[in-house]
Every structure is written in C-alpha cells, then in structure tokens.
Amino acid sequence: xxxxxxxxxxxxxxxALNKFKYEVANEIGVNLKQGYNGDLTSKxxxxxxxxxxxxxxxxxxxxxxxxxxxxx
Numbered sequence: 045x046x047x048x049x050x051x052x053x054x055x056x057x058x059x060a061l062n063k064f065k066y067e068v069a070n071e072i073g074v075n076l077k078q079g080y081n082g083d084l085t086s087k088x089x090x091x092x093x094x095x096x097x098x099x100x101x102x103x104x105x106x107x108x109x110x111x112x113x114x115x116x
Contacts, residue, residue: 068095 069076072095074088081089 064096064099065092068092068099071095 066076069092072091074084074092076084076092
C-alpha cells in the first residue's frame with residue numbers, strides 16, 4: 045500500500061514540476077510546447093531550468109525564514 049501511495053505522490057510531483065516548467069517558460073518568453081522542443085536553443089532551455097531553480101530556492105529561503113520567525 046505504501047508503494048502505491050509513493051507512486052501517486054511521485055506522479056503528482058512530476059505533474060506539478062511539469063506545470064511549473066511551462067509557467068516559467070511563459071514568464072520568460074520561451075515558447076515551450078508539449079512534446080518535442082528540439083528547436084529551442086541551449087540558452088533558452090537552460091534559462092527555463094535556471095529560473096525554476098531560482099524560484100524554488102527563493103521559496104525555500106522564505107519558508108525557512110518564516111519557520112525561524114515563528115520559533116522566536
């Protein structure tokens with residue numbers, strides 16, 4: 045049973061990251077489409093991943109700061 049729950053969680057996480065990827069691509073003006081994206085330059089593709097990482101790090105930092113504030 046635990047294995048089926050982790051598979052569901054993995055599917056949900058993958059879907060959420062995929063959605064996030066398309067949102068970030070749209071925000072930075074990269075035309076990312078479903079399926080094949082071999083027409084993107086390395087710079088365009090890298091900018092999507094880089095921006096995703098920046099946003100995730102910022103969110104984590106905000107959460108850590110919030111947790112620390114709540115402790116005092």
